[in-house]
Amino acid sequence: MEDVADPALSRGRTIDFKTNINLTARQIQETEHLFQDWEGGPLAHLTRLSIPNQSAYPGFKFSARGHLFDGLLSVKVYCDSLAGTSGNYLDQDPVVADLVTSGRIVFTGKEGSHTVTPGRICIRDTKASWEFSCAPATHVRVVRIPRHLVFSRIGSTRVLNQAYLSDVTAPEVRFLVNFLESIEKSSTELERSTSAQSIALDACATVFSGMLSDSSVSGIQDHPNATVRAAKNVIERNLDRNDLSPALIAQMVGVSLRTLHRSFAESDDSIMAFARRRRLEKAHGELVRMGSTAKVSEIAARWQFSDASHFIRQFKAFYGATPAAYLRNYGSAGRTS
Structure with a gap:
C-alpha cells in the first residue's frame, strides 16, 4: 500500500x-x-x-x-x-x-x-x-x-x-x-x-x-429530459440483457418507477419501445454486416427477441421487409451502385 x-x-x-x-x-x-x-x-x-x-x-x-x-x-x-x-x-x-x-x-x-x-x-x-x-x-x-x-x-x-x-x-x-x-x-x-x-x-x-x-x-426527479437521457444511457449499455425492464432501468438510474414512466410520457417513446427500436437497429447492423452468413435465429436470440418469428415480424414492421428480403434488396442495391 x-x-x-x-x-x-x-x-x-x-x-x-x-x-x-x-x-x-x-x-x-x-x-x-x-x-x-x-x-x-x-x-x-x-x-x-x-x-x-x-x-x-x-x-x-x-x-x-x-x-x-x-x-x-x-x-x-x-x-x-x-x-x-x-x-x-x-x-x-x-x-x-x-x-x-x-x-x-x-x-x-x-x-x-x-x-x-x-x-x-x-x-x-x-x-x-x-x-x-x-x-x-x-x-x-x-x-x-x-x-x-x-x-x-x-x-x-x-x-x-x-x-x-x-x-x-x-x-x-x-x-x-x-x-x-x-x-x-x-x-x-x-x-x-x-x-x-x-x-x-x-x-x-x-x-x-x-x-x-x-x-x-428539483433535481433529476423533476427534470424529465435528464431522467430520459440517463435511462436511455442505461438501456444502451444493457440491450443484451434478458432481464431489462422498466423496474430495473429505474433502479439503475436512481429514480422511482413512477418518475421514470412520467418522464418518458413527455417524450416521443415509451421506455420499452425505445429499447425494442435500439435492439432492432443493433440486429439490423449485425444482419447487414454478416450478409448471407447471418443466422436470423442467432441474431434474434442475441438481441433478446422471444423467437425468430417474432424478430422477423418486428423487423418487417420497422424496415418494410423480412430480414431475408431486406438482404436480397441490400445486395442488389450494392451490385448496381
Missing part, C-alpha cells in the same frame, strides 16, 4: 495525492486492518471497509491519483469490489461527489438508495452517513470539499440530508468537470498562491451548494 498525502501538510500548498493498494487473495485473508493507513487521511470519511468474500479472489486493487489543497481533494479512482460506510456522523465529515465513468456504486442512506452508473454523478453530505457498495473494476472521479464551506452557503441541514443525482450531460455537471480540469492544469499556480487556492475552494463550494440546493426543490 502506498499513500502520499497528509492533510496537515496540504494546508497552504497544493500536493499530489496518490494511493495504491494491490493485494493477493492470501493477503486479504491474513491481514486484519487492510485500510488502517487511511485513518486521518483524505479518505478518512470511508469507514468499516470490507472486501466481499466473493470478490476476494484473485485479489484486490485500488488506486487514486489527483490533487489535494486546503481540504479540496480531486482524484481519479479505480476500485475493485468494496463495501463500507461513507461518513462518521461528524461535523468535519466532508461533502463528496462521485462521478462514475465505468462500473457502479450504490449509496444507501435514510432518504433511500441511489445507484450511480457510468455517466452519472452523486453529491452527498457524508455527515448524514451512507452505506455504499462498489462493483468490481469501477472507475470514478471523487471530489471532496470541507462541509462547513458548503453548509455556510446553504444554511439548511435538511438540504444536506438529500443527495444530488444527475447526468454528466447536465450543464452544471459539465461546468463542475471543466472547473476541476482547470484546477488540475493550474496546480503550479495554486502552489504559489494561497489567494488562488482560496478562490478555487470558494468557487467549488459555491458550485456544490448550488447543485445541492437545486436538488431540494
Whole structure:
C-alpha cells in the first residue's frame, strides 16, 4: 500500500495525492486492518471497509491519483469490489461527489438508495452517513470539499440530508468537470498562491451548494429530459440483457418507477419501445454486416427477441421487409451502385 498525502501538510500548498493498494487473495485473508493507513487521511470519511468474500479472489486493487489543497481533494479512482460506510456522523465529515465513468456504486442512506452508473454523478453530505457498495473494476472521479464551506452557503441541514443525482450531460455537471480540469492544469499556480487556492475552494463550494440546493426543490426527479437521457444511457449499455425492464432501468438510474414512466410520457417513446427500436437497429447492423452468413435465429436470440418469428415480424414492421428480403434488396442495391 502506498499513500502520499497528509492533510496537515496540504494546508497552504497544493500536493499530489496518490494511493495504491494491490493485494493477493492470501493477503486479504491474513491481514486484519487492510485500510488502517487511511485513518486521518483524505479518505478518512470511508469507514468499516470490507472486501466481499466473493470478490476476494484473485485479489484486490485500488488506486487514486489527483490533487489535494486546503481540504479540496480531486482524484481519479479505480476500485475493485468494496463495501463500507461513507461518513462518521461528524461535523468535519466532508461533502463528496462521485462521478462514475465505468462500473457502479450504490449509496444507501435514510432518504433511500441511489445507484450511480457510468455517466452519472452523486453529491452527498457524508455527515448524514451512507452505506455504499462498489462493483468490481469501477472507475470514478471523487471530489471532496470541507462541509462547513458548503453548509455556510446553504444554511439548511435538511438540504444536506438529500443527495444530488444527475447526468454528466447536465450543464452544471459539465461546468463542475471543466472547473476541476482547470484546477488540475493550474496546480503550479495554486502552489504559489494561497489567494488562488482560496478562490478555487470558494468557487467549488459555491458550485456544490448550488447543485445541492437545486436538488431540494428539483433535481433529476423533476427534470424529465435528464431522467430520459440517463435511462436511455442505461438501456444502451444493457440491450443484451434478458432481464431489462422498466423496474430495473429505474433502479439503475436512481429514480422511482413512477418518475421514470412520467418522464418518458413527455417524450416521443415509451421506455420499452425505445429499447425494442435500439435492439432492432443493433440486429439490423449485425444482419447487414454478416450478409448471407447471418443466422436470423442467432441474431434474434442475441438481441433478446422471444423467437425468430417474432424478430422477423418486428423487423418487417420497422424496415418494410423480412430480414431475408431486406438482404436480397441490400445486395442488389450494392451490385448496381
